Amino acid sequence: MSDAAILWFRQDLRLADHPALAAVAGRPILPVYVLEDGPWAPGGAARWWLHHSLAALGRDLADRGAPLLLLRGDPRRLIPDLAARTGATEIHAGRRTEPAGRRCDAETHAALESAGASLVLHRTALLHQPHQVRTGAGTPYGVYTPFSRNVFALLEGLAPPLPAPERITAVASAPEGLQLDALDLLPRPPQPDWSAGFGEHWQPGEAGAAARLAAFLEHGLAGYADRRNDPGATWGTSGLSPHLHLGEISPRQAWHAARETGGQGLETFLKELLWREFSHHLLWHRPEMPETPLRTEFAGFPWQPDAAQLRAWQRGRTGYPIVDAGMRQLWQTGWMHNRVRMITASFLVKHLLQPWQAGEAWFWDTLVDADLAANAASWQWVAGCGADAAPYFRIFNPVLQGEKFDAAGRYVRRWCPELAALPDRWIHRPHEAPDIVLRGAGIALGRDYPAPVVDLAAGRGRALAAFAAIKGAAAA
DNA sequence: TGAAATGTTGGGGCG
DNA sequence: ACGCCCCAACATTTC
Numbered sequence: 447m448s449d450a451a452i453l454w455f456r457q458d459l460r461l462a463d464h465p466a467l468a469a470v471a472g473r474p475i476l477p478v479y480v481l482e483d484g485p486w487a488p489g490g491a492a493r494w495w496l497h498h499s500l501a502a503l504g505r506d507l508a509d510r511g512a513p514l515l516l517l518r519g520d521p522r523r524l525i526p527d528l529a530a531r532t533g534a535t536e537i538h539a540g541r542r543t544e545p546a547g548r549r550c551d552a553e554t555h556a557a558l559e560s561a562g563a564s565l566v567l568h569r570t571a572l573l574h575q576p577h578q579v580r581t582g583a584g585t586p587y588g589v590y591t592p593f594s595r596n597v598f599a600l601l602e603g604l605a606p607p608l609p610a611p612e613r614i615t616a617v618a619s620a621p622e623g624l625q626l627d628a629l630d631l632l633p634r635p636p637q638p639d640w641s642a643g644f645g646e647h648w649q650p651g652e653a654g655a656a657a658r659l660a661a662f663l664e665h666g667l668a669g670y671a672d673r674r675n676d677p678g679a680t681w682g683t684s685g686l687s688p689h690l691h692l693g694e695i696s697p698r699q700a701w702h703a704a705r706e707t708g709g710q711g712l713e714t715f716l717k718e719l720l721w722r723e724f725s726h727h728l729l730w731h732r733p734e735m736p737e738t739p740l741r742t743e744f745a746g747f748p749w750q751p752d753a754a755q756l757r758a759w760q761r762g763r764t765g766y767p768i769v770d771a772g773m774r775q776l777w778q779t780g781w782m783h784n785r786v787r788m789i790t791a792s793f794l795v796k797h798l799l800q801p802w803q804a805g806e807a808w809f810w811d812t813l814v815d816a817d818l819a820a821n822a823a824s825w826q827w828v829a830g831c832g833a834d835a836a837p838y839f840r841i842f843n844p845v846l847q848g849e850k851f852d853a854a855g856r857y858v859r860r861w862c863p864e865l866a867a868l869p870d871r872w873i874h875r876p877h878e879a880p881d882i883v884l885r886g887a888g889i890a891l892g893r894d895y896p897a898p899v900v901d902l903a904a905g906r907g908r909a910l911a912a913f914a915a916i917k918g919a920a921a922a
Numbered sequence: 923t924g925a926a927a928t929g930t931t932g933g934g935g936c937g
Numbered sequence: 938a939c940g941c942c943c944c945a946a947c948a949t950t951t952c
Binding site: 788792903 | 926
């Protein structure tokens with residue numbers, strides 16, 4: 447029997463602070479990544495990121511002596527097969543929260559066991575353990591505030607991050623690894639490829655993640671509480687979401703580094719990390735969350751699917767500048783500011799009455815940080831059908847939100863440059879601007895910038911009526 | 923991690 | 938000086 451082990455990378459594409467990697471320290475290992483198909487396989491923008499992240503991990507692993515093996519297919523067959531070929535009896539990996547991943551892991555483990563091997567899971571992606579954290583009543587959490595209070599207390603004893611191993615010994619009989627000149631297995635860019643410009647904004651991979659965290663701690667953390675809601679601010683947010691999603695940096699590294707830096711914005715930042723935990727907690731206990739409203743009365747909600755309305759939203763042509771700026775930032779960079787995600791999502795679901803799943807699907811395809819748990823939980827929160835959701839009648843007015851959070855129009859002018867010459871007074875409401883102002887700014891509505899796709903008051907009224915229609919339907 | 927409608931208050935113009 | 942009206946400004950309620 448060999449003491450060789452397989453290290454199966456999933457959403458933990460790093461070498462530092464990797465408990466599964468640490469668990470096999472000193473043993474010959476075969477690092478492997480499996481590209482899996484399935485209903486929630488990575489979308490277009492996420493595939494761009496994954497491509498570069500795997501290439502970076504492959505380089506780092508090769509440098510340390512154990513090239514990454516990249517496979518495509520069904521792990522329930524591939525992993526036991528690899529175990530047999532290498533003689534490994536232990537396969538180490540990070541625990542997953544996605545329903546398909548959990549099912550796959552359970553079945554892979556069963557297949558391994560019948561061959562005398564096992565799949566050993568570690569906490570690599572989260573700060574808390576969804577299967578262990580419970581309310582006083584023994585039930586899973588459904589409300590953020592008590593959840594965060596409990597987890598905050600638990601994390602007082604959080605162990606420090608683990609160092610990256612300096613050398614990794616490869617198994618003797620390793621199949622051919624990932625070659626940088628043979629990248630054809632790597633995820634393909636989307637077709638048509640809108641991801642060409644993403645590289646100007648992001649550096650996927652563990653080194654890029656570490657650089658991003660360091661820069662945020664230096665420039666962003668102190669002012670985080672004040673600036674995180676200003677979408678035009680320079681260091682308003684951490685920009686860590688895509689790095690965290692693929693585990694190029696662990697939440698534990700971010701948690702400890704932020705606490706060591708300390709200062710004004712610390713609590714706010716830690717709370718945001720816990721929102722990520724909460725989403726995964728919800729998905730663990732409510733695996734239907736990506737497809738089905740958590741509040742059952744929403745099953746009969748009178749959505750009004752409309753391809754043209756959805757299209758206008760997707761392409762940033764709704765006629766409401768803060769919405770259009772957000773959707774264009776998403777398209778051009780693979781990312782959107784959190785405040786603007788809420789505004790655009792609310793607009794789609796409430797003013798346009800499009801099903802939240804349509805927005806969820808678009809974000810899934812276009813966000814580089816698309817995360818099944820966070821995406822589903824957030825859309826349900828906005829739509830009002832989530833466990834801890836905003837009341838349905840809480841409807842964001844995109845004009846007022848724009849004026850409140852982007853008062854100087856910095857964000858709108860950046861992503862909707864055709865509006866740049868409008869004075870601040872009208873930058874969030876071009877449809878109300880006097881003709882002379884529009885002419886002065888060189889804008890003809892309907893030609894240079896769209897007229898509104900919906901009247902805000904009418905859209906609001908329609909949304910409230912739709913909500914009233916399902917009110918009290920739960921008992922039926 | 924709302925917005926709009928409605929209600930209340932108080933200063934100031936005015937007869 | 939006084940009552941009346943207007944209407945910000947703020948508070949409350951309703952969706």
